[in-house]
Amino acid sequence: MPSSKNQSISLKYLSSYSSVVQDQIRLMIEQDTLGRFLLKKYPQKHNINNDKMLREYVMDLKNNNLRKSSPLSKIIYDKKIHVINNALGLHTFISRVQGGKLKSKNEIRISEIFKTAPEAFLEMIVVHELAHLRIKAHDKAFYQLCQHMLPEYHQLEFEMRLYLTQLDLKGKIY
Template sequence: MPSSKVKLAPLKYLSSYSLEVQDQVRTMIEQDTLGQFLLKKHPKVHDIKNDKLLREYVINLKNTHLRKSSPLSKVIYDKKIHAVNNALGLHTFISRVQGNKLKSKNEIRISDIFKTAPEVFLEMIVVHELAHIRIKQHDKAFYQLCQHMLPNYHQLEFEMRVYLTQLELKGQIYK
């Protein structure tokens, strides 16, 4: 039976969700309706296609929610992130001694798969990486900060994981 193979296939982006939720997504995969679900929920992609626009977008979010935190020295789309680090975005923090002062640099790199995604998925990844400026580890305080900046953070994270599942199994639905 062909559908049993799909049922047994692990959904790596959704593995931390309940079996009931995973089964609902598997049913949508079997019925080939996952892409339609995403397009209905998030019909348009954003226009933030280059590093300059991404930097402006990130700085605007940072200034809205984390005004007093350290400045960002670099914000870019990175085509290597997804394949190399098995991540969607990276926040790096580098401290250097210059003379008798300690200088720090914060960088945010976003996987370039988000160039052709709905803005809410880009926003969710950016909020996640911005939260790392204040809180380095993924703990309760970290996720509270994410929710403070983006109240529907957890729902968007789930939908973004469904989007990644769609990308992996069926390819791009947004052009």
């Protein structure tokens, strides 16, 4: 049974999970074991720390998984994305009329939070945004595509949410 102190811990990234799961996470936070759990599972951050490296990383994943999908015109880390959009990554699709043709551009913007995250979390968010090249809605087909590109997608999404919770609480992991 969680304590009343435990119930007051906000779990905004885990709100869609069951109360049982949330109580387990609150207990880990109360016992100060969440950070250790994450560090044990993901002992180091990646070194993909600029837009050029991110572009190469994303294009490798795209070419391995979605070769025939629309091209990407821009791939960047965005420091505003988390605060403004309450999102971790954005896929934008811009259509413009140029002459008699409709031109479209696809962009992927990843929150700067992922510059210092474990690579598994960066990969998860990139796979999520790449899936939007084919499927715009967050429906069953979308998540099947995510899982096709990254079989452990759902587990990584959950653990990334734990990581974000730990960042909110402590400000850092590494």
